[in-house]
Amino acid sequence: MLIAIDENDERPIYMQIVYQVKEQVQSGDLKPGDTLPSVRELGESLGINLHTVHSAYKRLREQGVITLRLGQRAKIAKLRESPASCEEVEAVLGTRLKELTTEAFHLGISLDELRSLFENHLEVIQHKGV
């Protein structure tokens, strides 16, 4: 697992960790059952507050990405066997999709161009075999 913290990134540090763990699960670099470093180990390695790492792990657990058990290291959880419900998808992605369209508007991109950009990204992901 490779975690890099960019202090110029607008996102809070714990969200950077959350995103990178999720990204590595998506790419297959992290597989279900793989263990993660302890909060202390990761905090000390990155030189960040332990509470920040704890927040990231807590968020990952809430999202079902990792499992946390007392006395054990955090582990990558099993992948979903069936897609999330429409309500859940809407709750997680709806707001962000709305934000995307707004950003696209302010960048002067039409909805068709945004769609094409999105499809290009999907093709890259599919090409990687993810």
Add this chain to the structure above:
Amino acid sequence: MNKKLVHPLWTHLPGFLVLAVVIGYLISALPLPDEAPIHFNFNGIPDDYSSPWIVVGIVVGLSLMYISISIIIDELWARQEKQKSFNWFAPFDDITVGLLGGVFIGYIRKIDTLDFTFDFPWLEVLLMVGLALILAVITERARPYRPYEEHLEIEDVSGLESELAKRLRTGQKIAYWENQDPAYMRLLSVLLPLIMFGGAVANWASDTTASILLLVLGLLFPAFFGGMRVLVTRDTLKVKLGVLGIPLVRLNISDIDEAEVFSFSPLRDFGGYGIRMNRRMKGYFFGETKVSKLLPETRRSR
């Protein structure tokens, strides 16, 4: 393990030859009695009787087992040779088969004796072991040197390299973490101490010192629980073992001049798992087959 053997199998002929002599002697001694002593106490007095074919089976079975083990050991030796060197393990199977064969011939010679007392057959053993040893040394010396073709597959990590370089240039904090904790290690870390504690308790009255030793060893094993992990930051590379985090390796990144990632076979290239060494490098692995080879600035490979 690669199927193509580097060392020639004829180097094991002395072991098979001794076995052939033993079988030849057995054939000349046929038929064997239906029942004969098959076990003796320290004074050589029989304390168990059964079919002597059991002894035949044990001697032939053990001989084949030792020859098989020797084939593996000699192959590992040959694969790690940089130039021809005498393999001191080569006579291992021949001496063992010779010893077994000598004892067996001594046994067969007395099998029809009514008052069977087993005296160690020094003459037969010396003859068989001597013959086996001489032939083993001759074949080992005659063994040709065959350079082993490396199968290490160097991975293309240029993408990762440029990504890391970019992150390091922009001052990002990085942490790479990998844990090797396969199921067999978890099982061993629990099972072995339990067996040791059980043995210590069972033998406490008869041998307290050995029991204490077993307890101490048993207490050490859980230290392996949690596997082996690698942690790399901008400044250091650390390898730690078990829940206690016993430090195995600590390298300053500035001391590493070069690194490459390659695939390997634990058995073929290092002879197994754990903390292993071959002639060119030292490896720390419990379960993976992909590794970073680090070349320190002194150019001594690890």
